[in-house]
Amino acid sequence: CYLDELNFLEVETPVLIKSTPEGARDFVVPSRMNPGEFYALPQSPQTLKQLLMVSGFDRYFQIVKCFRDEDLRADRQPEFTQIDCEMSFVEQEDVLNIFEGMIKHLFKKIRGIEFNEPFLRMTWADAMKYYGSDKPDMRFGMKFVEMKDLTEGHNFVVFDSAEYVGGICAEGCATYTRKQLDELTEFVKRPQIGAKGLVYVRFDENGTPKSSVDKFYSADDLKKWGERFGAKPGDLLLILAGPAMKTRKALCELRLEMGSRLGLRDKDTFAPLWVIDFPLFEWDEETQRFYAMHHPFTSPKAEDIPLLDSDTGAVRANAYDMVINGVELGGGSIRIHDSELQDHMFRLLGFTEEQALDQFGFLINAFKYGAPPHGGLAFGLDRLVSMFAGLDSIRDCIAFPKNNSGRDVMLNAPSVLAESQLEELCIKVNPKN
Incomplete structure (x- = not known):
């Protein structure tokens, strides 16, 4: 075993634990022996593996069941399996190197594929700017190009009023028919994507542009757009406009659609990527407060600690995800090991001292005895197996998977409990109408 050879110790952690927020x-x-009290099933062994590091373990791993009550999709189940790992006295570079090595080892053993070059690394900010996603599919190009400055002052209200104007260059697609372009327009206007419309520019075999906005922009204007994109004769520009974040996400979906149409998303081609430098916090408009993007124990970048109070949203995390072919296969972070910094983090997340002690007192108290610098990550075993097998959904490699409603249709679970069981557990059910 790769991890055994690196002196990782396999430790099994509990399945019945304490419920904690921020995930x-x-x-x-329910606990029959403690009426009115409940265990939680672990979303991950996060706090448990941190306690192991504090107690003196050097390197830990386990293959562990995790449980999350969230909306389901092709690569998400309510219960799933992680390869969970943690190490003491490490920095981000140590973690990336060891687990990049593990993925290379698995590819060689399972698929006979060798990666001789280091995996590509990209900051979260660049991933969002150039691909509209924190898990970009790097098997093909079509990097976003911003062009707001080239579009202003021509009385085209769609572009003039937009916060963001940007697009992709689809090589060799200038032959797309009006019907195909209309199909793409309807694709981006779907409610789940939300774009208002699509602007195109074709460059014929002579490099002459033809666009859906010819009445507003001259051929010279359109040629400048093409130069910005690096377009060649025969290429097609596809351009969206609107609010920056929303438009980038729509452009991401359009890019993936074009990648599929052009056969650029081959299941037997693998493009590994580390996404690094995530934001430490994300702002929630509904509750008007910051939440931890990963979890409350993620360490900020040392150089960003002075910004915690003055520019909270700009603070970057020592966090990292491994992405292959547009799928997040695993992620983790360097943890906070300083008690004062951890207290500061809790305050920024809106915890009172009493709330922090109530939810995380076991970890806070452990830190008083001294915690080593530590960090780790977890890989989704089901996602790894699905990728190696060339499957479209992790359900296809899980025995008795749940459907989109979270039901096990073989066992017909979840199911109603007998009244006697509910009484024994001191539970009264109030069914929704």
């Missing part, structure tokens, strides 16, 4: 919803289990 997905917990699945909870």
